[in-house]
Amino acid sequence: METQETFVQTVDVPTRSGAEGTDQPGGWELVRQIKRAWRLLRFASIAGSAVVLAVLVLEIVRYYDLFANVHWSLGVMYLVVVAALLGLLVGLPIYRFCKLPTVVRPPDVHLSEKDLTSAALAERAHYVVRYLRSLKRNDELQDRVDEIESAEKDATALWHRVQRAGDEQVTDLADELKTFERQRVDTLLKALDDKVDRYIRSEAVTVGLTTTVVLSGAIDALIVLWRNANMISQVARFYYGRPHLRGTLCIMRDVLFAALVGLKAQSMTDHVGTYAARTVGAWGRVAGPLLDGSINGLVTLKVGYLAKRRCRSFEAWTEKTQLQAIQAVMKLVGQEAFGVVSEMVKRAGGVGSRAAAAAGATAAAGGRSVVDFVKRWFGGKADDQDAAEASA
Numbered sequence: 001m002e003t004q005e006t007f008v009q010t011v012d013v014p015t016r017s018g019a020e021g022t023d024q025p026g027g028w029e030l031v032r033q034i035k036r037a038w039r040l041l042r043f044a045s046i047a048g049s050a051v052v053l054a055v056l057v058l059e060i061v062r063y064y065d066l067f068a069n070v071h072w073s074l075g076v077m078y079l080v081v082v083a084a085l086l087g088l089l090v091g092l093p094i095y096r097f098c099k100l101p102t103v104v105r106p107p108d109v110h111l112s113e114k115d116l117t118s119a120a121l122a123e124r125a126h127y128v129v130r131y132l133r134s135l136k137r138n139d140e141l142q143d144r145v146d147e148i149e150s151a152e153k154d155a156t157a158l159w160h161r162v163q164r165a166g167d168e169q170v171t172d173l174a175d176e177l178k179t180f181e182r183q184r185v186d187t188l189l190k191a192l193d194d195k196v197d198r199y200i201r202s203e204a205v206t207v208g209l210t211t212t213v214v215l216s217g218a219i220d221a222l223i224v225l226w227r228n229a230n231m232i233s234q235v236a237r238f239y240y241g242r243p244h245l246r247g248t249l250c251i252m253r254d255v256l257f258a259a260l261v262g263l264k265a266q267s268m269t270d271h272v273g274t275y276a277a278r279t280v281g282a283w284g285r286v287a288g289p290l291l292d293g294s295i296n297g298l299v300t301l302k303v304g305y306l307a308k309r310r311c312r313s314f315e316a317w318t319e320k321t322q323l324q325a326i327q328a329v330m331k332l333v334g335q336e337a338f339g340v341v342s343e344m345v346k347r348a349g350g351v352g353s354r355a356a357a358a359a360g361a362t363a364a365a366g367g368r369s370v371v372d373f374v375k376r377w378f379g380g381k382a383d384d385q386d387a388a389e390a391s392a
Contacts, residue, residue: 051260056225059218089226093233098248103241103313104130111174118162118170125159125177128185131314138240140192151184181314189312196238200304201340203231208297208344211262212289224262224296228255231300232307239311247310247317254303261299294341298333301340305329 060082068075109116109124132152135141141148158180162173207227211220232251236242243251309325310317317325 053256055218056221056259089222090229093226093230094252097229097233097236097242100236100240100242101134102244103239103311104134105244106131106313106316108316108318111178116170116174118165118167121165121170121174121177122159122162125155125162128177128181129155129159131185134241135188138192140195140238140240141188144188144191148188151188154184155180185314189314192238193308193312196235196304196308199234199238200231200301200308201336201343203227203304204297204301204340205343205347207300208293208340209347210293211296212293212344220262220292220296221259224300225255225259228258228300228303231304235304235307236311239308239313241311241313243310243313243317251303251307251310254306258296258299258303262296290344293344294337297340297344298337301336302329302333305332 060079064075064078067078104127107120107123107127109120109127111121111124113120129152132148132155136145136148136152158173158177162177165173207224210223210227214220214223232255242248306325306329309329315321
């Protein structure tokens with residue numbers, strides 16, 4: 001697992017320097033375009049989150065009407081069951097997430113800055129001390145409390161030295177603090193990073209497999225919402241902290257956006273499966289569900305890594321670092337995409353072959369029923385087959 005330095009990729013942003021005459025209008029126009037595109041994407045994700053909530057409400061109302069038309073008591077029972085499931089599967093993980101203490105807010109201080117002041121360096125050193133104190137309360141690091149206390153003691157001594165230092169000593173002390181963070185703090189965080197990465201990857205594969213089997217967009221969205229809400233709660237627990245209000249709302253927005261993808265991916269990939277079935281036969285019908293699951297799994301991977309970046313919180317979350325983190329996460333997801341999909345196929349075992357046989361039999365019979373497909377998938381007899389045997 002990479003440490004913070006390797007996880008956050010560097011973005012070269014053109015800088016203005018009137019004294020040196022290095023103003024680059026073309027470069028700044030590119031930066032403005034990137035910022036404008038990012039604001040548009042952020043607005044689209046917020047709008048998508050609202051769409052998810054609206055669609056879920058409409059689905060609940062639609063099924064309520066279906067049950068209430070049979071008997072009003074069935075409608076009430078349905079609402080009670082839905083409320084209980086949403087509260088247990090989504091509300092409880094979000095409650096656990098919000099109950100965790102907020103992470104120590106890092107200052108917007110970069111130790112590599114040429115104009116770094118002694119006051120800014122002291123602020124960063126004090127933050128390192130506070131961060132180490134928060135690590136002592138983390139249940140995941142209780143076996144390394146002595147190491148954390150030793151690092152906290154050394155960090156406190158370094159902080160006091162920085163407070164007494166003059167501006168001429170800033171460069172040397174900044175290098176010393178940078179080395180301390182890399183050798184003493186990142187070493188502690190690496191143990192958490194490895195656990196979190198394995199967990200996020202496992203959740204992505206689980207979501208991908210589950211939504212591959214499920215043949216309903218609404219249920220896909222509910223599964224993605226449930227597993228992603230639970231995932232961010234667990235990621236925050238690993239780091240024993242959640243971001244402040246704005247970061248928390250951004251994580252919630254990412255989760256809702258993942259649910260929107262789960263809702264829409266089913267209908268889009270159905271067309272892929274239909275086209276593939278006409279081209280390559282029965283196996284082609286597996287292409288749609290497998291693509292659907294892969295999309296949901298990779299989106300879950302993205303949400304998990306972004307939540308990790310915010311909950312880890314060892315660098316200030318500014319507009320620049322936000323863009324850097326998103327670029328790094330997208331690159332990481334691209335690198336791991338093949339591995340996640342391969343793991344999905346591997347864990348599925350013989351499910352793929354059963355799915356292909358089921359799809360071929362259902363297609364040959366002219367049936368499009370989800371129930372028929374699932375029955376044939378797991379080796380059972382579909383309704384039309386049962387009826388044929390009964391008439392014989």
